[in-house]
Amino acid sequence: MTPDPAHRSEVSADVRARRGGRRPYGLRGVLQESRLDPGFAAEIATIPGGDRLRECIECGACSAVCPLSAYMDHTPRRLMAMTQAGLRDEVLRSTSIWVCASCYACTAVCPKQIPITEVMYALKRMAVREGTFPKRFATPVLAREFVGSVDRWGRNTESRLAASLYLKTHPGLLLKDGWLAQRLMRRGRMSLVRESIRQRAKLGRMLRAAETSPPRAVVSSASPSSSSRPRASAISGEGPR
Amino acid sequence: MRYAYFPGCSLKGSSKAYEESLLAVFDTLGEGLDELDDWNCCGATAYFAIDEAKAYALAARNLALAEDQAGNDAPVDLVAPCAGCYMMLLKAERRLSEQQSIRGRIDGALQAGGLSYRGRARARHPLDVLVNDIGLERIADAVTRPLGGLRVACYYGCLLVRPHATFDDQYSPTSMDRLMRTIGAEPVDWPLKVRCCGGSCCGGPLVGTIREAGLRLIHDLLKEAKSRGADVLATACPLCQFNLECFQERVTREFGEPVELTVGFFTQLLGLALGLDERRLGIHRMLRWRLPELEPAAAGGAP
Known part of the structure; x- marks a missing residue:
């Protein structure tokens, strides 16, 4: 079912934001410039x-x-x-x-x-x-898993990525969707053999040289209750408030 | 002419049939595809969500390898059949030539890996190569089994024409339609040629990122293609093909209307028209392959 577009009005977004305990519009529903x-x-x-x-x-x-x-x-x-x-x-x-x-x-x-x-x-x-991404939402989890695999092996092995994604976000679905994996495997479309490049060390040096942010910044998002932290304090080079 | 070939992760896994049919077709047409030695992941859209510079470095390594392995100073065409890989390589190629700040950083990274990129390698999609380099005339001459009016919904998907449309119209591309007509098929007129398949919602080969949204997009595409009378939907991307083929039963269940449709690679249909054996085209790997009876291979002058 497609959600009714009417539900997406500005008002309902405001209500949702307040219900969620975040109050960008302040206690009285007024957006404070500050x-x-x-x-x-x-x-x-x-x-x-x-x-x-x-x-x-x-x-x-x-x-x-x-x-x-x-x-x-x-x-x-x-x-x-x-x-x-x-x-x-x-x-x-x-x-x-x-x-x-x-x-x-x-x-x-x-x-x-x-x-x-x-x-x-x-x-x-x-x-x-x-660390403000939704923790059980699969897309950011996928992106992080994907990067981990590519950094290490130079390639991504579809089957392994899929398996770890299931385990981290929808463990219950793993069994339910097993039939698809089985059908693909029978047709030679899925294999657990690890895909890897030969020059992994060189690739590693390259990626380290290109890196934008210190590696710990990416890992730090593991903290479960990021909402309790003062917002964005970890970010350097931030503009004036 | 020989082309460097960048398979990407999917063509070595869930979309082996794309690689098999592509190599068979190029071989039959007398064009060489040499797999890039020690190629790495293109970075894909997922890497971009984490680190931009590293994503460009990944793509740039492949471009640099292509130049290195070509061994002369001529331009190198790196053929990437996956629309995602193609777009990533193209985006890196463009960005590196346009933006000095990122160029300097990526040059430094490549140097750390003992490589350099001089801007001679460029990303190409096989659809572009087939239609514009090899040409429809040569393909028409090689057809031994015209597809007898097979009704094909040509599906280009998103990344083949966006953000950069290098070889076709961004809103209403026609190269695949022209190719299909050349091999005796009948492309159907339909409006969803470049609409997103939702592969990143169903996750391509990875299931379940935002299932509900993904199934809706699959439903819309398959239903529209069917309602236009398509016998088969032809894709030029492994992620689209996987997504549109593998979740059909679920979509049918979810929406209560049958959407089953054969979803193949455009190279498989081309291969059939060139008279190639189904096994060489990886058709045995498809979950569903039901086409109306093709007319037997015509011996001689039939159109």
Whole structure:
């Protein structure tokens, strides 16, 4: 069933945000300017083309063309506006960024040439760095598992990645979906043999040389109750509040 | 001419049939595909969500290897059949040529691995190579078993034309349709050619990231293709193929209407038209393969 678009009105988002214990709009439902993070949009502007976000006319073409906007808590248009406004916490906790399939439909259609998909990627990276991604949501878990395997072996072994993803997010489904694995295995489409490159050491040196952030920053997201931490304090180079 | 070939993880796993049919077709047409030695993961969309520079370094290593292994100063075409790999390699190629800051960093990383990238290697998709390098005329000459009006829904998916459309129209691509017409099939007119398959929701070969949303997208695509009278849906991406083929029973259950449809690779259909044996095209690996009876191979001048 497709969720009713009416449920996604600004009002209901506000209500949801307050119900969730987060109060970007304050106790009386008024958005306090002091709660905005003016440095947030500036951070996004550092990605190539990211400064174009300022040009957004909120036409909503991105939300209209997005095949998944009906499943998002904030549609792409709204997420871009929230980013631009500096609603850092709300944006980085949004499930929208993980529902995004990076199909680039929004980027292709944007009349202002805003690289929306790349902005989504930048938001994903920030959410992972700050540990604000939903812990049982499979997409960020998948991304982290995927990176772990590629860093170590240079390739990804589909079957092993699938198995660990199941165990971490939907252990119950493992048995239920076993039939598919079996059918694929019979047809030679799934094997547990590890895929690997030969020059792993050289690749490791390369990746270390390219690394953006210190490795511990990626691992730190394991902390279970990130919501109790003062927000984003771990991030360096942050703009003024 | 010989092309460097970048298989990517899926073509060595769940989409062996794509690799088999691609190699068989290129072989039959007399074009060489040399697998890139010691290629690594392209980075895919997942890596981008964690670390951008490392993702570019991964893609750049493959481009650098292609140059290194070509052994001369001529441009190298690196053929990547997976739309995800193709887009990642293309994106890295573009970004490295356009943005000096990232270029410097990636050059440094490549150097640490004893490699260098000089911008001679470029990413190509086999659909592009077949239609624009080899050409439809040569393909038409090689057809021995025209597909007899088989109704094909040509599905391009997202990353083949977005964000960069290098060889076809971004909104309404036609290269696969023209190829299908050349081999005697009848491409159906349908509006979802470049709509996302939701592979990242059902997870491609990985099941269950956002199942509910993924099943809806699969449903829409299959239902539309069926309602336009398609006998088969042809894909040019292993993730689309897997996603659209493997969850059909579930979609049918979930939405209460049958959406079963044969979902193959465009290279398999091309291979059939070239008279190749089904086994060489990996058709025995498909979960479902039901096409209407093809006319027997025509001996001589039939169109």
